[in-house]
Amino acid sequence: MKKQNITGSEALIHCLLAEGVDLIYGYPGGAIMPFYDELYKFQDKLQHVLTRHEQGATHAAQGYARVSGKVGVCVATSGPGATNLVTGIADAMIDSTPMVCITGQVPSHLLGSDAFQETDIIGISTPVTKWNYQISDVSEIPAIMAKAFYIARSGRPGPVLIDITKDAQFASFDFDYTPCKGVRSYKPVPTISMDAIEEAAAIISSANKPLIVWGQGVILGKAEAEFKTFVEKSNIPAAWTILGVSAIATNHPQNVGMVGMHGNYGPNKLTNECDVLIAIGMRFDDRVTGSLSTYAKQAKVIHLEIDPAEINKNVFADVAVLGDVKEVLPLLSERVAAKPYKEWYEAFKNHDEIEFEKVIKGDLHPTKQGLTMGEVLKEINRASNNDAVIVSDVGQHQMIACRYAQFSNSKSNITSGGLGTMGFALPAAIGAKMGAPEREVVAIIGDGGFQMTIQELGTIFQTQAAVKVVVLNNDFLGMVRQWQQLFFDKRYASTEMVNPDFVKIAEGYFIDAKRVTKREDLASTVNEMIASDKPYFLEVCVEKEDNVFPMIPSGASVSEIRLS
Amino acid sequence: MEKKYTISIYTENSVGLLNRVSAIFQRRHINIISITSSASEIEHVSRFVIVVSLTEEAVKKVVGQIEKQIEVIKAFYHTDEETIFQESALYKVASKSLFEERHIQNIIKNSHANIVTVNTEFFVIEKTGFRHETEQLYNDLAPYGLLQFVRSGRISVTKSPMNIKSLLTELNDKN
Numbered sequence: 152m153k154k155q156n157i158t159g160s161e162a163l164i165h166c167l168l169a170e171g172v173d174l175i176y177g178y179p180g181g182a183i184m185p186f187y188d189e190l191y192k193f194q195d196k197l198q199h200v201l202t203r204h205e206q207g208a209t210h211a212a213q214g215y216a217r218v219s220g221k222v223g224v225c226v227a228t229s230g231p232g233a234t235n236l237v238t239g240i241a242d243a244m245i246d247s248t249p250m251v252c253i254t255g256q257v258p259s260h261l262l263g264s265d266a267f268q269e270t271d272i273i274g275i276s277t278p279v280t281k282w283n284y285q286i287s288d289v290s291e292i293p294a295i296m297a298k299a300f301y302i303a304r305s306g307r308p309g310p311v312l313i314d315i316t317k318d319a320q321f322a323s324f325d326f327d328y329t330p331c332k333g334v335r336s337y338k339p340v341p342t343i344s345m346d347a348i349e350e351a352a353a354i355i356s357s358a359n360k361p362l363i364v365w366g367q368g369v370i371l372g373k374a375e376a377e378f379k380t381f382v383e384k385s386n387i388p389a390a391w392t393i394l395g396v397s398a399i400a401t402n403h404p405q406n407v408g409m410v411g412m413h414g415n416y417g418p419n420k421l422t423n424e425c426d427v428l429i430a431i432g433m434r435f436d437d438r439v440t441g442s443l444s445t446y447a448k449q450a451k452v453i454h455l456e457i458d459p460a461e462i463n464k465n466v467f468a469d470v471a472v473l474g475d476v477k478e479v480l481p482l483l484s485e486r487v488a489a490k491p492y493k494e495w496y497e498a499f500k501n502h503d504e505i506e507f508e509k510v511i512k513g514d515l516h517p518t519k520q521g522l523t524m525g526e527v528l529k530e531i532n533r534a535s536n537n538d539a540v541i542v543s544d545v546g547q548h549q550m551i552a553c554r555y556a557q558f559s560n561s562k563s564n565i566t567s568g569g570l571g572t573m574g575f576a577l578p579a580a581i582g583a584k585m586g587a588p589e590r591e592v593v594a595i596i597g598d599g600g601f602q603m604t605i606q607e608l609g610t611i612f613q614t615q616a617a618v619k620v621v622v623l624n625n626d627f628l629g630m631v632r633q634w635q636q637l638f639f640d641k642r643y644a645s646t647e648m649v650n651p652d653f654v655k656i657a658e659g660y661f662i663d664a665k666r667v668t669k670r671e672d673l674a675s676t677v678n679e680m681i682a683s684d685k686p687y688f689l690e691v692c693v694e695k696e697d698n699v700f701p702m703i704p705s706g707a708s709v710s711e712i713r714l715s
Numbered sequence: 716m717e718k719k720y721t722i723s724i725y726t727e728n729s730v731g732l733l734n735r736v737s738a739i740f741q742r743r744h745i746n747i748i749s750i751t752s753s754a755s756e757i758e759h760v761s762r763f764v765i766v767v768s769l770t771e772e773a774v775k776k777v778v779g780q781i782e783k784q785i786e787v788i789k790a791f792y793h794t795d796e797e798t799i800f801q802e803s804a805l806y807k808v809a810s811k812s813l814f815e816e817r818h819i820q821n822i823i824k825n826s827h828a829n830i831v832t833v834n835t836e837f838f839v840i841e842k843t844g845f846r847h848e849t850e851q852l853y854n855d856l857a858p859y860g861l862l863q864f865v866r867s868g869r870i871s872v873t874k875s876p877m878n879i880k881s882l883l884t885e886l887n888d889k890n
Contacts, residue, residue: 335886460779
C-alpha cells in the first residue's frame with residue numbers, strides 16, 4: 152500500500168488497517184494527540200474504545216486478543232499514560248498474549264531533558280516486552296509497525312511496545328506498507344526433529360500410566376482439533392492448566408481435570424504416579440508443579456514446546472519436541488495407538504470420588520446457609536448452557552471459576568494466569584465481549600479486584616458492551632485471608648474489606664444491577680442476567696470465610712495436596 | 716559447581732539491546748564480572764563478551780533467555796579452556812617518578828608492557844594479557860604512585876568455530 156506525502160499519524164492508522172485492526176483501546180493525552188486527531192477522521196474504519204484508565208486499555212486489549220486470537224492493540228500518551236500500561240504488558244508477557252501497545256513520546260529534541268510527561272518507557276518496558284522500539288524518524292513507521300505485529304503474533308506470542316515521538320507523528324513522508332514476513336535474527340518456530348518425534352512416540356507407546364498435561368500452547372497454536380485427535384487416538388488421560396482448559400470441551404470423557412495449587416485431587420496426586428508425562432504447550436509454572444524436587448520424578452517427561460528457552464527451565468525433559476504444536480501433534484498421533492489404561496483411569500475415578508465427597512459436594516450442593524462461590528458458577532454454567540466465556544480476576548473466585556466452569560468451546564477461559572493481576576477481569580471482559588460479540592461473556596470478580604479497576608464500569612456504560620459482571624463478595628481479600636488462616640495463625644492483616652454499595656455504584660453508571668444474598672434468589676437472578684442483552688451487574692454475597700480446596704501448600708509437593 | 720563462563724553474543728546493532736541483555740542477568744541476581752561490546756567479524760553485527768561465574772545449568776538457561784531476544788542472532792557459552800582471552804590495562808604514572816625511580820624502567824621492561832605516551836607531566840603504559848599479568852604490573856607500579864588505572868573487560872575468541880557467517884547467509888536467504 153502506498154500513500155504520497157502523509158503524516159506519521161496517518162501512517163500509523165494505515166499500518167493498523169493494513170494489519171486488519173478495526174478496534175483499539177486507549178486514552179488520549181498530549182504526546183499522542185496528533186494520532187488521536189487522525190483517528191477522528193478514520194472513525195468509520197477504526198473504532199477506538201476510551202477506557203477509564205490506561206491499565207484498563209491493556210487488559211481490554213488482552214481480553215480481545217485472548218478470545219479472538221487476533222493481536223490486541225492499545226494506545227496511550229507518554230509519561231504516566233505509558234507507565235500505566237506496564238501492568239497489562241507484564242501480564243501479556245507472562246501469559247503470551249499478542250498485543251501491540253503504541254505510546255506517544257515527547258518530541259525528539261526534548262528526549263532526555265526531563266520534559267513534561269517524559270518517561271523512559273523503552274527502558275521501563277524492556278524486561279516485560281517481547282520487543283520494543285522507539286520511533287523518532289517518521290520514515291521508520293511502516294517497517295517498524297509491520298515488524299511489531301509480526302513479532303507480537305508469531306511463534307510464542309507476546310506484547311510489543313512502540314514509542315513514537317510527537318514530531319514523528321507530525322512529520323510527513325511518502326508511505327509504503329509491506330507486511331513483515333521475517334526478521335533474520337528471530338526464529339519464531341523451531342524446526343521439528345523427526346528423531347525427537349520417533350523417540351517421544353516410542354516412549355508413549357511403551358507407557359502404562361501416561362498423563363497428558365496441556366496448556367495454553369494448544370490454543371495459541373490453534374491446534375485444538377489436532378490435540379483432540381491426539382488425545383482420542385492415544386486414549387491417554389489429559390489434565391489441564393487454567394490457561395489451557397477450554398482447548399477441549401470440559402465434559403470430554405478423557406478430561407481428568409485441573410493441575411496445580413487448587414487443581415483437582417486426581418491429576419495432582421497421580422502426576423507423581425504416572426510413568427510418562429506428556430506436557431503440551433505448558434511451561435511448568437511453580438503454581439502447577441509445587442516443589443520441583445518432588446515433581447514427577449518417577450516419570451519420563453516429554454515436553455512439546457515452541458519456545459526453546461522453556462526446555463529444562465523448570466522440569467528436565469527426557470525428550471524435548473520443539474516445534475509448532477499444530478504440526479507436531481499429527482506426527483505423534485500417526486505413531487501412537489490407543490490402549491485401554493483401565494486401571495489407570497480407575498485411579499483417577501477413585502480420586503475424583505474422594506474429592507467429590509470432601510470438597511465438591513460442599514461447594515456445589517451446599518447444605519449450610521451461606522452461599523458458596525461454587526454454586527454461583529454452577530448456576531452460570533446451567534444458564535449459559537456450559538458455553539460462556541468466563542473472565543476471572545485473581546483470588547479465590549478465580550480458582551473456583553477455573554475449577555467449576557464448564558466450557559464447550561476454545562478460547563473461553565480468560566484469566567490472569569502467570570502474573571495474577573487483580574483488576575484484570577472487568578476490562579478484560581469488555582475486550583472479550585468485543586472480540587466475540589456473539590458469545591456470552593461473564594466476568595467473575597472478587598470484591599477486592601473489582602475495586603482495582605471499578606472505573607471501567609464507565610467504559611461499559613459508554614460502549615454498552617453487554618458484559619455480565621458477577622462480583623462474588625465475601626468482604627475479604629479472600630485468598631490472602633485463606634493463607635493467613637492456614638499459615639499465619641489467623642492474623643487477618645489488612646484483608647478485611649469495608650465495601651461500598653456495589654449495586655448503587657453500578658446503578659450510578661446506569662447498568663442494570665441486582666444483589667443476591669439468599670440461595671432461593673440465585674437461580675432466577677442468574678437467569679435474568681444471562682437473558683439480558685445489555686450489560687448487567689450481579690453482586691452475590693457469599694460466605695465470608697470459605698476456603699478453596701484442594702490446596703497444595705506453597706513449596707509443597709503435588710503429592711501433599713490437602714483436601715481440607 | 717560455579718565456574719567462570721564466557722558468554723559470546725552476536726546481535727543486530729540496535730539501540731537498547733545492551734539494556735535488554737543486562738536485564739536478563741539483573742532479574743536473576745547474577746553479577747556480571749565483565750562485559751564488552753564491539754564490532755564483530757561481520758559488518759553491522761555486534762558482539763558481546765560477558766564473563767560470569769555460574770553453574771553450567773544456570774549459564775545454559777541464561778543463554779537460552781538471551782537467544783530468545785528478537786535481535787540476538789546467536790549466543791554461546793564457553794569455559795576458559797575453550798577460549799583465547801585477554802584484557803587490556805592502562806597505567807598513568809607521573810613522569811618524575813620515571814626519572815627518580817630507576818627501578819620503574821626495569822618493571823616496564825620485564826613486564827613487556829608498552830609505553831603509549833610520554834610527556835613532561837605523565838606517561839601511560841599499556842599492558843595486554845591475562846588478569847594475573849595486568850594485576851602483577853599494577854602491584855609493581857602501585858608503590859611508585861599510580862595517577863590512574865583502568866582495565867578493560869575480557870575480550871575473547873573461541874578455539875572452535877561459531878559459524879555466524881554461514882548462519883547469517885542462511886537467515887538472509889530465508890527472509
